[in-house]
Each structure stands twice: as C-alpha cells, then as structure tokens.
Amino acid sequence: MDVGECRQSKRDVNILFVARTLRMFGAGIMSVVLVLFLVSEGISPAGTGFIITAGLVFSSLLTLRITTLADRVGRRRTLLVSTYPVIVAAIILAEWHSPAAIAVAAIIGFVPPASKEVGPFQALEQAALAGQATGSARTKLFALYNMAGMLAAACGAMAAGGISLVDAGNQPHSTAPYHLIMVVYLASVAASSLTYVFVSSHIEPHHHTVESSKTGRDGLSASRRTVGLLSGLFAMDSFGGGLVIQSYIAYWFHMRFGASIAVVGGMLFGANLLAGFSALAAVAISKRIGLINTMVFTHIPSNILLMLVPFMPNLALAILVLLLRFTISQMDVPTRQAFLMAAVQPEERSAAAGITGVARTAGSAAAPSVAGIILSAYGPAAAIPFVAAGTIKIVYDLLILSRFGKTELSINH
Numbered sequence: 001m002d003v004g005e006c007r008q009s010k011r012d013v014n015i016l017f018v019a020r021t022l023r024m025f026g027a028g029i030m031s032v033v034l035v036l037f038l039v040s041e042g043i044s045p046a047g048t049g050f051i052i053t054a055g056l057v058f059s060s061l062l063t064l065r066i067t068t069l070a071d072r073v074g075r076r077r078t079l080l081v082s083t084y085p086v087i088v089a090a091i092i093l094a095e096w097h098s099p100a101a102i103a104v105a106a107i108i109g110f111v112p113p114a115s116k117e118v119g120p121f122q123a124l125e126q127a128a129l130a131g132q133a134t135g136s137a138r139t140k141l142f143a144l145y146n147m148a149g150m151l152a153a154a155c156g157a158m159a160a161g162g163i164s165l166v167d168a169g170n171q172p173h174s175t176a177p178y179h180l181i182m183v184v185y186l187a188s189v190a191a192s193s194l195t196y197v198f199v200s201s202h203i204e205p206h207h208h209t210v211e212s213s214k215t216g217r218d219g220l221s222a223s224r225r226t227v228g229l230l231s232g233l234f235a236m237d238s239f240g241g242g243l244v245i246q247s248y249i250a251y252w253f254h255m256r257f258g259a260s261i262a263v264v265g266g267m268l269f270g271a272n273l274l275a276g277f278s279a280l281a282a283v284a285i286s287k288r289i290g291l292i293n294t295m296v297f298t299h300i301p302s303n304i305l306l307m308l309v310p311f312m313p314n315l316a317l318a319i320l321v322l323l324l325r326f327t328i329s330q331m332d333v334p335t336r337q338a339f340l341m342a343a344v345q346p347e348e349r350s351a352a353a354g355i356t357g358v359a360r361t362a363g364s365a366a367a368p369s370v371a372g373i374i375l376s377a378y379g380p381a382a383a384i385p386f387v388a389a390g391t392i393k394i395v396y397d398l399l400i401l402s403r404f405g406k407t408e409l410s411i412n413h
Contacts, residue, residue: 008200008202009132009202011200012128012132012199012200012202012203013129013132013141015195015196015198015199016125016128016129016145016195016199016203017144017145017148018192018195019121019125019192019195019196020121020122020125020145020148020149020152020192021148021149021151021152022152022188022189022191022192022195023117023121023149023152023188023189023192024117024148024149024150024152024153024156025152025153025155025156025159025188026090026112026156026185026188026189026192027112027116027117027118027149027153027156028152028153028154028155028156028157028158028159028160028268028269028272029156029157029159029160029181029184029185029188030111030112030113030156030185030247031112031113031153031156031157031245031246031247031250031268031272032156032157032160032161032246032247032250032261032264032265032268033160033164033178033181033247033250033261034048034052034106034111034112034113034247035048035113035247035248035250035251036178036247036250036251036254036261037093037102037178037181037182038051038102038103038106039251040178041097041099041102042099043099043102043103044376045251045372045375045376046369046372046373046376047372048368048372049368049369049370049371049372049373050369050372051103051106051107052106052113052245052247052368052369052372053365053366053367053368053369054107055106055107055108055109055110055111055113055118056113056118056242056361056362056364056365056368057362057365058107058108059110059118059119059361060358060361060362060365062085062119062120063119063120063123063354063357063358063361064354064355064358066078066081066082066120066124066354067120067123067124067219067350067351067353067354067355067357067358068219068350068351068354068355069219070120070124070127070219070350070351070354071127071204071205071219071347071348071349071350071351072219074204075124075127075128075203075204075205075350076196076199076200076201076203076204078120078124079120079121079124079125079196079199080193080196080197082110082119082120082121082124083189083192083193083196085108085109085110086109086110086119086189086193087186087189087190087193088105088108088109089105089106089108089109089110089111090105090109090182090185090186090189090190091186092104092105092109093105093106093109093111093182093185093186094179094182094183094185094186095179097179113245113246113247113248113368116245117149117357118361120354120357122353122357123350123353123354123357124350124353124354125145126142126145126337126341126349126353127205127341127349127350127352127353128199128203129141129142129145130341130346130349131203131205131346131349136283136286136287138338138341138342139282139283139286139291139334139335139338140283140334142333142334142337142338142341143279143280143282143283143334144280145334146276146279146330146333146334146337147276147277147279147280148276149276150272150273150275150276150279150330151272151273151276153268153272153276154268154269154270154271154272154273154275154276155269156188157264157265157266157268157269157271157272158265158266158268158269159181159184159265160181160184160261160265161260161261161262161263161264161265161266161269162262162265163177163180163181163184164177164181164260164261164262164265165261165262177261205346205347205349205350219348219350219351219352219354219355220344220348220351220352220355221345221348222344222345222348223343223344223345223348223352226343226344227344227348227351227352227355227356229403230340230343230356230359231355231356231358231359232359233396233399233400233403234336234356234359234360234363235359235360235362235363236363236392236395236396236399237360237363237392237393237396238359238360238361238362238363238364239363239364239366239367239392240303240367240388240389240390240391240392240393240396241364241367241389241393242363242364242365242366242367242368242371242389243367243368243370243371243385243386243388243389243392244306244371244385244386244389245364245367245368245371246268246271248368248371248372248375248385249268249322250264250268251375252310252375252382253267253315253318253319255375255382256310256318256382257314257315257318259315263315267319267322267323270323270326271322271323271326272326274323274326274327275326275327275329275330276330278298278326278327278328278329278330278331279330279331279333279334281331282294282298282330282331282332282333282334282335283334285298285331286335286338291335291336291338291339292335292339292400292401292404292405293401293405294331294332294335295331295332295335295336295339295397295400296332296397296398296400296401296405298328298331298332299328299329299331299332299393299394299397300394300397301328302325302328302329303325303389303390303391303393303394303397304390304394305321305322305324305325306322306325306329306386306389306390306393307386307387307389307390307391308321309321309322309325309386310382310383310386310387311383337353339404340352340353340356341353370385371385
C-alpha cells in the first residue's frame with residue numbers, strides 16, 4: 001500500500017468511526033426512552049415486547065440479505081441503501097402521534113431497543129475495518145471502534161434525560177418530551193447516514209479475490225462451518241441479553257424505584273461510559289490470555305452481577321451493581337469481533353459478520369416479548385429476566401470455551 005492509499009485508508013477509518021459515533025448516539029437515546037415512549041403512546045408493556053420482537057425479526061431478514069450480497073455488489077453502496085428505512089422511521093417517530101404508525105416505524109427502521117446495533121451497519125463497517133489491521137492491532141482497532149460507540153451511546157442516554165427535564169416543565173405526564181427526543185434521534189441518524197457518501201473504494205474487498213472465490217449464495221465457502229457454529233452460540237448469548245435490553249432495564253428501574261427519565265438517563269450514561277472503557281481494556285488482557293479466554297473470563301462475573309441487580313433493596317445499590325457489571329461487560333465484544341474476522345477469509349468477512357450478527361439479532365428477537373409479558377405482571381416475577389439472562393449467558397460462556405478454548409488461530413491475515 002503506497003502513501004496515498006494509506007492516507008485514504010486512514011480517512012475511511014475515521015469516517016466509519018464518525019458514522020458509528022453518530023448512530024450510537026441515537027441508540028443511546030433509544031435505550032432510555034423507546035419502551036417508555038411506546039407506553040406513553042398507549043401501547044402496553046407486552047405490546048412493546050411484540051413490537052421490538054417484530055422489529056428484530058424484520059431487521060434480521062433484511063440484514064441477512066444485505067450483508068450476504070455486500071462483498072459482491074459493494075460495501076459502500078449497501079451502506080448507503082441501508083440508511084433509507086432508518087431515516088424514514090426516524091421521521092415518523094419524530095412527527096407522528098398515531099400508535100399504529102409509530103409501531104410500524106419501530107419495526108421497519110432498524111430502531112435499536114438498547115445501546116447496541118440493529119441492522120447491517122456494524123457488520124459492514126466491521127468487515128471494512130478488518131482489512132486495515134492484523135493481529136493485536138486489529139483487536140485494538142475494534143476496541144476503539146466499540147469504545148467510540150459506547151461513549152456516544154452514553155452521551156445519547158444523558159441527552160435523553162436532559163431533554164426530558166428541560167421540556168417537561170410542569171407537565172410531568174406530557175408526551176412532548178418524547179417527541180422532542182425523537183427529533184434529536186432523527187438528527188443523529190440522518191447525520192450518520194450522510195457520512196457514507198464520503199467513504200472511498202478502499203473499504204471494498206480486493207476485486208480479484210472476490211471474483212476468484214467460490215462463495216455460495218450466503219457469501220461463504222471455506223468459513224461456512226465455523227460461521228455456523230459461532231452463529232448458534234452467539235444466538236444463545238443474544239437471547240439471554242434480549243431479556244434485559246436497556247430499554248427494559250430503564251422501564252424496570254422506573255417501575256421498581258420510581259426512577260425518572262433523567263435518573264435513568266444518567267445511570268445509563270455511566271453504564272455505557274464504563275462499558276466503552278472496558279472494551280479498550282480488553283486489548284491488554286487478550287494479549288496475555290488470548291481472545292477466547294478474555295471473552296469468557298470477563299463475561300461470567302459480569303453476568304453474575306447482572307443476576308444480582310433485581311435483589312438490591314434500594315435504587316442506589318441497584319445502580320451500583322449495574323454499573324459494576326458494565327465495568328467488565330463489553331470486554332468480550334472487540335475480542336469476539338477480532339476472533340471472527342481472523343477465523344474467516346477476507347472475501348467472506350461481510351457475510352460472516354452479517355450472518356453472525358443476524359444470528360445475534362434473531363436470538364434476541366423473541367426475548368423482549370417474554371420480558372414484556374413478565375414486566376406486565378410485575379411483582380417478584382420482575383427478577384426473572386435478570387436471573388434467566390445471566391444463567392443463559394454463563395452457559396454460553398462455558399460452551400464457547402469448551403469448543404474454541406484450545407483453538408490456536410492465526411490472526412495475522
């Protein structure tokens with residue numbers, strides 16, 4: 001790679017980081033208000049669960065189609081096309097007051113119910129970034145990418161809380177703050193979408209490699225078995241996580257302790273801030289004990305802390321335990337991404353990231369409906385999603401350790 005190509009490559013990395021940051025700011029907003037917003041519009045907690053589930057199913061199907069074609073038709077092109085439903089949905093959420101229209105927008109618009117990705121964007125950006133570094137440098141790049149996203153999500157959560165305080169005034173039950181928050185969400189996703197106009201062809205895989213590969217309709221060939229196994233495991237982990245998406249955590253704190261949007265926003269700001277730095281800390285740990293060990297041995301204590309949250313007797317202790325959990329909760333993310341990108345061929349990275357991402361989305365799709373029904377009943381049963389989520393995710397940790405713990409994988413391609 002000559003100096004000009006290197007400079008362009010760094011520019012593309014910066015652009016993708018900006019896109020991720022703006023998009024995750026919007027995700028942070030939604031992590032606080034999505035369920036509360038839907039409920040304020042007359043939709044029951046159980047109904048919000050079904051809407052979120054429908055949105056995750058729709059997102060999974062569309063993401064699968066987009067990402068399995070991306071390396072053949074162009075990553076930049078697919079990124080741009082994928083932004084259209086996001087912007088349309090954000091406009092509806094900001095301007096409309098019809099529960100039916102809002103429900104449709106939440107389903108079709110890749111609307112994130114937590115400060116995590118929904119849709120094809122992360123998979124495509126991940127594939128593009130993977131070609132920019134190798135070995136531990138790739139893990140560090142993914143860690144910075146995830147840290148940028150989590151810090152942006154933290155700011156989004158704080159912004160949602162701040163807007164609610166400024167706009168609510170003397171009308172605590174008004175829905176006006178929610179619609180103003182949705183306008184800010186619209187601005188963030190629209191700005192994120194515009195950044196893709198400026199990326200270059202350097203984010204594409206090498207054309208001769210793609211043309212000479214014998215990938216199937218799913219975009220995979222040599223990596224199919226590994227991707228299939230990892231997809232199953234990731235789906236299991238994501239189902240557990242789907243029981244305690246941040247929107248439902250926000251709702252649970254509101255119902256259990258009467259926490260306001262501002263308090264919940266501040267709490268999730270701190271949680272996402274800690275999560276972002278935990279992702280960066282994973283780089284140093286993975287150099288010492290390896291990618292898989294870092295994924296597992298930071299994830300298990302994180303999930304034990306998650307299980308303890310609903311048993312805390314007051315708001316302060318519940319927030320403290322949740323924040324402790326987030327100090328280590330995201331160390332598995334950059335290591336998981338680096339492991340996946342190293343395990344597959346370069347020309348199969350978009351498809352691999354997309355398929356495993358869809359598996360994670362599909363795995364979490366049914367969980368919000370289950371959690372919504374439980375939270376509708378409330379009472380002691382409200383602890384069930386936290387305990388079930390932690391248990392499922394710990395079983396996932398043990399399974400991935402038993403299957404891949406001894407894998408000596410070259411991560412330099």
